[in-house]
Amino acid sequence: MEDLNPFKIAQAQLDEAAKIMNLDPQAHKILREPMQTVIVNIPLKMDNGKTEVFTGFRVLYNNARGPGKGGIRFHPQETLETVKALGAWMTWKCALAGIQFGGAKGGIICDPTKLSSGELERLSRDYIRAIGKFIGPKVDVPAPDVNTNAQTMAWMMDEYSKMVGYDEFSVITGKPLEIWGSEGRFNSTAMGAMYILREAAKRMGLDLKTARVAIQGFGNAGKFAFDLVTKLFGSKVVAVSDVGGGVYSEKGLDYDKLVAATEKGGSVADSGAGSKITNEQLLETNVDILIPAAIENQITGSNASKIKAKMVLELANGPVTPEADKILSQRGIMDLPDFLVNAGGVIVSYFEWVQNNEDYYWSLDEVYSRLDKLVTRSFNEVMKTQEDYKAKNVKITLRDAAYIIALDRVAMAMKSRGWY
Numbered sequence: 001m002e003d004l005n006p007f008k009i010a011q012a013q014l015d016e017a018a019k020i021m022n023l024d025p026q027a028h029k030i031l032r033e034p035m036q037t038v039i040v041n042i043p044l045k046m047d048n049g050k051t052e053v054f055t056g057f058r059v060l061y062n063n064a065r066g067p068g069k070g071g072i073r074f075h076p077q078e079t080l081e082t083v084k085a086l087g088a089w090m091t092w093k094c095a096l097a098g099i100q101f102g103g104a105k106g107g108i109i110c111d112p113t114k115l116s117s118g119e120l121e122r123l124s125r126d127y128i129r130a131i132g133k134f135i136g137p138k139v140d141v142p143a144p145d146v147n148t149n150a151q152t153m154a155w156m157m158d159e160y161s162k163m164v165g166y167d168e169f170s171v172i173t174g175k176p177l178e179i180w181g182s183e184g185r186f187n188s189t190a191m192g193a194m195y196i197l198r199e200a201a202k203r204m205g206l207d208l209k210t211a212r213v214a215i216q217g218f219g220n221a222g223k224f225a226f227d228l229v230t231k232l233f234g235s236k237v238v239a240v241s242d243v244g245g246g247v248y249s250e251k252g253l254d255y256d257k258l259v260a261a262t263e264k265g266g267s268v269a270d271s272g273a274g275s276k277i278t279n280e281q282l283l284e285t286n287v288d289i290l291i292p293a294a295i296e297n298q299i300t301g302s303n304a305s306k307i308k309a310k311m312v313l314e315l316a317n318g319p320v321t322p323e324a325d326k327i328l329s330q331r332g333i334m335d336l337p338d339f340l341v342n343a344g345g346v347i348v349s350y351f352e353w354v355q356n357n358e359d360y361y362w363s364l365d366e367v368y369s370r371l372d373k374l375v376t377r378s379f380n381e382v383m384k385t386q387e388d389y390k391a392k393n394v395k396i397t398l399r400d401a402a403y404i405i406a407l408d409r410v411a412m413a414m415k416s417r418g419w420y
């Protein structure tokens with residue numbers, strides 16, 4: 001059986017890239033473990049007057065290139081191992097994007113669908129109180145992720161500001177516009193992925209106007225990917241799913257129906273937009289482009305041989321396991337790796353942080369054009385690295401290529417700082 005521990009997977013990916021690129025063993029040793037791990041237990045008075053205890057994590061994986069950066073997830077199955085893996089992936093993501101951040105991640109073990117709005121707000125605030133000593137604009141800067149959003153960030157920024165005694169907007173990104181979030185941050189993860197898709201389709205000779213798409217996940221990333229892929233390219237999204245299941249329609253799904261169903265907390269499966277399918281069926285749908293936009297370990301050794309898409313655009317973090325990686329690559333499916341594809345979120349978070357630090361704000365056009373430049377540059381660097389290795393008769397995946405660039409940058413920063 002394939003080991004699906006996300007941190008073991010992250011370490012295995014790192015080890016493979018380190019071997020290919022001959023990474024200095026000392027740098028490799030530092031990069032195999034997070035630099036700081038914080039575990040907190042938060043007593044929370046529930047609406048019924050009883051106290052429950054919630055466990056939360058914040059991992060600062062590496063800060064050689066700048067402050068830690070990464071989202072906070074609210075998830076019932078959250079584990080420290082997952083948060084460590086996600087912190088490692090954030091480190092590579094920020095390094096590949098060429099932005100002045102290291103990598104970090106946070107999470108709370110909780111099921112937000114079972115918490116009232118008041119309980120969610122108190123939990124968000126108490127989590128920030130608990131990890132407050134370990135974050136800061138120049139230390140570690142959180143952001144939204146699975147089951148957290150601009151409102152969560154607003155409560156957290158407010159709580160941190162109360163702790164320090166002044167408004168500290170740049171402690172957290174993904175904030176609402178009225179408290180100095182950035183234009184374009186809400187759909188930036190999906191927007192960045194669209195620029196990558198545009199470039200990848202060009203290379204593959206895939207016509208996006210007639211392309212059929214399946215999307216797993218309808219949250220911060222998947223929902224906007226649906227909207228953008230149809231609006232920007234005219235592609236047809238035939239299948240969508242979320243935790244509650246999925247829907248399929250040969251003639252293309254109606255976005256507004258899906259939004260209406262999910263706005264009230266329901267599932268796309270009950271939207272009536274198409275016939276019901278399972279999450280497993282969604283991944284195996286006959287489409288040109290498969291966009292996993294939910295959580296890790298979705299395409300594994302057991303279903304990778306059944307994927308029919310020509311291209312996998314990894315909008316989630318860690319959706320494809322190492323065994324699946326090998327199968328997809330043998331089958332000639334173009335698998336665009338997560339920390340290249342979904343970097344748009346953290347890139348616009350970086351823009352938000354820069355704007356907060358300068359107290360000066362950019363237009364939406366400016367945000368998108370700068371985002372396009374950064375992700376297109378990363379895409380070209382990844383393709384070039386793969387080609388350079390091919391010229392040396394070494395066949396590497398696009399994930400390996402992305403790793404090689406990122407590891408080289410982090411290792412160089414650690415070397416200059418005298419860490420090895």
Ligand code: GLU
Nearest residue numbers: 070071143145345346349
């Ligand atoms: N949670 C997003 C990610 O995984 C964004 C992180 C950020 O903006 O810091 O990339």
